[in-house]
Amino acid sequence: MAAEDAPVPEAAADTGRSGPHVVPVSGDMDLDHAGELRETLAAALAQAPEGADIIVDLRNSSFCDSAGLNALLDARRQGVRTGHVLRLAAPSHQLLRLLELTGSNGSFPLDASVPG
Numbered sequence: 001m002a003a004e005d006a007p008v009p010e011a012a013a014d015t016g017r018s019g020p021h022v023v024p025v026s027g028d029m030d031l032d033h034a035g036e037l038r039e040t041l042a043a044a045l046a047q048a049p050e051g052a053d054i055i056v057d058l059r060n061s062s063f064c065d066s067a068g069l070n071a072l073l074d075a076r077r078q079g080v081r082t083g084h085v086l087r088l089a090a091p092s093h094q095l096l097r098l099l100e101l102t103g104s105n106g107s108f109p110l111d112a113s114v115p116g
Contacts, residue, residue, distance in 0.1 A: 020053040020087075022114065026060035029068025029095075037068060041075035041086070051083050057114045059090040064098055076107055089114040 023044045029037055044054050056072070064072075076086045088095070089111040099105040 020055045020115065021048045022055045022057050022089075024057040024060065029061055029064040029071065031065060031067040034067035034071045038071040038074060041071065042078065045075065045078050045082055045084055045086075048084055053085045053087055054079060055087045055089050055111070055115060057089050058092065058095065059114060062092045062094060064092075064095045066102075069098055069102065069104065073104065073107060085109060087111055 021044050023040060025037065025040075027033060041054070041056070048054060054075070072086070072088070079086045087109045090113055091099075091110060096105070096110075099107070
């Protein structure tokens with residue numbers, strides 16, 4: 001786990017289930033953490049059974065810059081190629097605004113909360 005002053009994405013969770021895989025993200029999705037976010041999402045996509053949704057749990061992340069958005073969009077493209085849907089759960093107002101400003105708001109299914 002990273003130091004408190006540098007929050008990063010956590011490892012993918014629920015990889016043994018046949019249902020959706022939840023990837024909890026904490027801290028900022030920014031230039032400093034985009035590489036780790038990219039790796040975490042790629043691992044979740046590789047480990048998930050065919051057709052399983054990947055749910056990016058954003059309850060503990062309140063900021064995303066262009067580097068974080070590019071990591072999410074790259075993972076979405078990888079998911080399309082491998083038969084997975086990348087869903088964003090509990091996105092912050094700031095991320096919703098970034099998606100809108102960049103024309104990416106239709107790129108992801110959005111969930112108001114993390115499915116239980």
